[in-house]
Amino acid sequence: MTNIILGVGIVLILIILVMIFRVQSLISIVRGAPRSRETTSNKVNAALWVVLLVLGSVAIIWSSWVAAEYFLPDASSEHGPKTDDLFWITMGITGAVFFATHILLFYFPYKYQFRENRKASFYPDNNRLEVIWTVVPAIVLTLLVLSGWKVWRDITSDAPEQAMEVELVGKQFNWLVRYPGVKQAELGKKKAELGNFNYRLIDASNEVGIDLTDENSFDDFMPREVHLVKGKPVLLKIRGRDVLHSVFLPQFRVKMDAVPGMPTKFWFTPTHTTKEMREQLGNPNFNFELACTEVCGRGHFSMRNLVIVETQEEFDAWAAKQQSWLATHRDYLSKVPANLQQKALQIIGPGEGDNAPASDSTAAPAPDAAAVAPATNPIKMVSNSSK
Amino acid sequence: MAAVDIPAKHDLAHGHDDHDHDHDHRQSFIRKYIFSEDHKIIAKQYLFTGLFWAVVGVSMSLIFRLQLGFPKMNMDFLKPILGGWIEEGKLNPEFYLALVTMHGTIMVFFVLTAGLSGTFSNFLIPLQVGARDMASGFMNMLSYWFFFLSSVLMFTSLFIETGPAAGGWVIYPPLSALPQAMLGSGLGMTLWLVSMALFIISQLLGGVNYVTTVINLRTPGMSFSRLPLTIWSFFFTAVIGLLSFPVLFSAALLLIFDRTFGTSFYLSDIYIAGEALPQNGGSPLLFQHLFWFLGHPEVYIVLLPALGITSEIIATNSRKPIFGYRAMIGSMMAITVLSFLVWAHHMFVSGLNPFLGSIFMFLTLIIAVPSAVKAFNYITTLWREILYSRRPCCSQ
Known part of the structure; x- marks a missing residue:
């Protein structure tokens, strides 16, 4: 109940803030103040980009930290460490690119926010850049595919004779x-x-x-x-x-x-x-x-x-x-x-009575009870991941 | 073309209409707001139906995630809405699966396909290409009402005694094909299949319209190389939908055959509920191939409109043209083509031939390249712009 009240309270405070903001902008219109296009609203929004970036990063790192114990359990098969390595290498490369691109995506809207005295640079095309960032990811991904392909081939190969x-x-x-x-x-x-x-x-x-x-x-x-x-x-x-x-x-x-x-x-x-x-x-x-x-x-x-x-x-x-x-x-x-x-x-x-094999087991097969009711597992499972 | 088309229709209508000829454009309330052929009204109809489904889908996810995240929690407080599906303070396991299934179906098809494409394609395509309306207003209307009908059926399935479909949104047979396998595979599954068939019809009617409008009804001077990126993305989305939804239709049709007429497209060697079934020679993998031939392009049906809208919003608010307009179109085209070549990466451990697996692994990583190009182009567009951060619609 306390949580609900708390939640409602927060929502109300947010609504009040929004209303104050709107009243202010209406007042400025009524007063006929010279309308600057470099408004508070835009400054706040521009700052929010960075706030979102920081909060988001904190949330990602914190949740990964907390959930770390539920990540991959210790591998105990021969191919396990190989797939784990692939997993972490892919994670590392894509993760680094993810953070790099997102930092830029969020930082630029803040850095290049609207200013009266500045003009946007006209920069519609650059074929060299396009080629670079098509070819580089293609090469990186091809390398990933090749390393993955090798492991995949090993895992799906025929089982050894003595298996x-x-x-x-x-x-x-x-x-x-x-x-x-x-x-x-x-x-x-x-x-x-x-x-x-x-x-x-x-x-x-x-x-x-x-x-x-x-x-x-x-x-x-x-x-x-x-x-x-x-x-x-x-x-x-x-x-x-x-x-x-x-x-x-x-x-x-x-x-x-x-x-x-x-x-x-x-x-x-x-x-x-x-x-x-x-x-x-x-x-x-x-x-x-x-x-x-x-x-x-x-x-x-x-x-x-x-x-x-x-x-x-x-x-x-x-x-x-x-x-x-x-x-x-x-x-x-x-x-x-x-x-x-x-x-x-x-x-x-x-065994007893073997010499005269039973003519036929007359007991008709009982309908499979397990198919209708869920099996109750007699073995209590306790693994390192289940709590 | 539209300009010729529409007055002709009005004249026809007035031939049968003895009412006041001075008010040429007055339409009855029903024609204007309900069975409307106006693309803007249809877009809003899609929007509100999509929003309704979003609320339903999200509430479902809240309920099953509560159960998943807090397995010891007493869920009795949900009895007023879920009734008998709450057993001893817990969600009935089959209803839990039903919620997951319906959440997936609703979100993927009704919210992110119909709600997103239906709303924005309908609203923006005629406005941004400079057409008076869609190529066929009537088909556009039909498209929404087929979607509505499909929604009604899907919503009805939530209230039947055996519960809605529960085999996961991918409805893999044999689970979905055998009513004796679980409650949700009975009437709930039948309703799911029929509803989905209607939904596919709706998507095809819509898709034909979008493609035709973009190709034929562009205003003079609006060449393909000047089309806004939103329109390009809606165009590619419609093309993907037109090519992939029929395959899901065939999958659903064969599943209906297996369920109703005793065929064995997907069934083989099954012993269930104390009985060996006569079906022989079918393959559950066939369904998976057919399903994912839609299922994977579907990812891009969801993604491309969002990418298109993002491109346009970033460029407009940055006060500069998007960086690499042609590269953006090229990457969307590459995504469109590649999206049809990666479906089996959902099936690596389904018993698929490992060799096929390696091919699909290669194609899957390649499709990341055009997506990466788009992200880099966004960054460059944002570089040294003057951004006015505001809501893209409705401001000043």
């Missing part, structure tokens, strides 16, 4: 994570591969549409959060299940849309483990974050997941403990073709 694959599927309103299991490798396969998928196979349990006719899918596992290995390239295979989502890993400088019907990809290499980042930031609650950054509906704000970066040993220990999706959904064994049943059982290990 580990992780599938991220965006759905309303959470991220589903799928890893190619480790069991195939134990059975002599060179590289762990993700099994095929088909959106028509999606139901309440098979949330990403795993295609069980592909033997690669038998050992795929779907943990709740994303685990990555420090120093090991990771290839994200990104899919959207219902509407557009966008994978956003701010600390890794990763952003890529999840598009229904068009799988996308992005690869990068984490450079810090979660533990190292916690020590570096002095924040024991720090966590890497996976967020959605494309408006996707009611629960968009809550669509986030946890990313844990660890050492290879920690990762291997964790991955060995994970049960494959098929092992936790044994009723889906019936969907495995007969000639692959044996192999599937070998991979997921024995």
Whole structure:
């Protein structure tokens, strides 16, 4: 309430000032004083240009100062520092030009304000000047483009051979994570591969549409959060299940849309483990974050997941403990073709009642509850940027 | 041409009119102020409609920014106007998105396109080129009333039960194509699309008029190299609008097909609300290309009139001609051409081919050059002038 009264008061005072000003100019007209064109009004306005420049600069610097903690979080991927450098170089160059041009734009109207005894200089054209300030910005921008282009090419190049694959599927309103299991490798396969998928196979349990006719899918596992290995390239295979989502890993400088019907990809290499980042930031609650950054509906704000970066040993220990999706959904064994049943059982290990594969899981897929109600994220996210 | 055109029309009108022939130019109130063909009245109609939308758009932004900036704040005091959209002292998340969407749509299209171009192009083009009125007063009138109709529909969508469109002002499908994806993608989205189709018709009618007037109705001696920079900027704005708005129209049309007739222009491999949809082979990226083919030139539809007006005000109040008149026109022409070649820079991480990305990166930085030239020319115009700082209109 006090603020409102204060605001109204300020507005009233301004109105009063304007009225006094108008009354004065009316009086001078009535008195028939010789009208000088070098009026107070013009002097005040000319001074206001400089006032605006100073106030504006102060406001820009102050707000940047206050908001500095919300600027780029510390980069922890290999390409991160490169894009950060580009960002700050571009900021520096354009910022310097911005301040230089604006200081001139605001200062000239003050300096060259109307004076009775002065005439404006007639200066309509100068081709040399025009050429200079067309060519110089063009060269600077070309240099910026070239440096940016190099980084862009590196980032969007093909992932290295040894990259580990992780599938991220965006759905309303959470991220589903799928890893190619480790069991195939134990059975002599060179590289762990993700099994095929088909959106028509999606139901309440098979949330990403795993295609069980592909033997690669038998050992795929779907943990709740994303685990990555420090120093090991990771290839994200990104899919959207219902509407557009966008994978956003701010600390890794990763952003890529999840598009229904068009799988996308992005690869990068984490450079810090979660533990190292916690020590570096002095924040024991720090966590890497996976967020959605494309408006996707009611629960968009809550669509986030946890990313844990660890050492290879920690990762291997964790991955060995994970049960494959098929092992936790044994009723889906019936969907495995007969000639692959044996192999599937070998991979997921024995369980009760395996010898007689259930004729069919009669339980009709329940309508997906998560699609109607926003997912309540069980993991409390505390990142360095959220308050 | 206009001078020939207008009396002819008056004669026609009087053929059917048995009223007092001495008062040739008296028009009924409705013809003069409502269904007016006078470019100055139409400009004012655009101005006031634009101002109305500006108030609506700004209030929306205040509301959602309060929620964003102060997430713990109790918003119950907004219950009298928002009613059920306030849930437990917070904005309903879908209504929050709806506010953001409507704010964007209103500001970009209704305020900054119709309100800016509609007002100033209509008001200034005939006056500054020395024409009696627009090339076609009737089309000009239609242009405003299509805009009005589109405004009414958009405003109506604020009051329906499921709320207005909420998929962001870019209305990316599949979110905007599937009513089951969110409340705002139902009737609200339909109204948005229809309203926008009417808006595009209005912009095209207006644009054809502006271009024709500038080319054909200049007074003798008003050559292209003497046109005020405001007129040049309105001219380029109209050209951009004429070439890009039809593309948005086609995007909206295909989206209507996807929503209503089960086509799959933008939809493919979708599982939503417990059901795998039959649509196959479409691409959400197609919509993004079509949308941004308007969306980026739209930035310059908003910017160019402002640049034109600025040029004229600076030059006039400086008591000297603008520095580099030809360079100013050249840079606006360059902006016009380049504005059609940079759209995909809104789509770098949409799954676009990275090679295309690098091309658009190059073109995007190049478009900064003509803009820089304009700023430098302003500075030189201001150098050693004698500035009378005052309101550009209505003083002395």
